[in-house]
Amino acid sequence: MTKGTQSFGLRHTKTHGMCPRCDRRSYHIQKKTCASCGFPSPKIRKYQWAYKAIRRNTTGTGRCRYLKLALRRERNGWKVGSTPKAAVNNKQN
Template sequence: MSKGTPSFGKRRTRNHLLCPRCGDMSYHKQIRRCSSCAFPEAKRRTRRSLKAQRRTGQGTGRMRYLKRVHRKSKSGFKEHPILAELRN
């Protein structure tokens, strides 16, 4: 049997199960350790650098709601008079 593409089709067993602590599918069956939170050891914490925080923090994605809030705050959250009458 070859060790290339055909043998990858035979892989159908699960190595990871649900973690009892964090609930992710990261608990390794044989190693008995969660790759996400390090259960049963002390909780694993990600130490993100400042650069990584800038890449993935707030304001880097779509910001659907926050864009709307910023626009409304410029006018002091005033509402159009016709729309205000319709709501009453």
């Protein structure tokens, strides 16, 4: 059999599935590792030669659920359990 068109008809199994960490279809089923994020390794897979991939997955490209709250709390001095000051109306009528 040749390496061209006839060989492509034999491809009916999936090598990669959905990754539990990055939700991409790059989790290798036999190796049990993700080609994109490196799951189950605790460190996220990233390389300096792939600077575009780092840019796509860096902080600020997602929802920033905690970071949005942390920035607001930092501006207000990390206060815990206190009531906010009353707003002073300085308008002159």
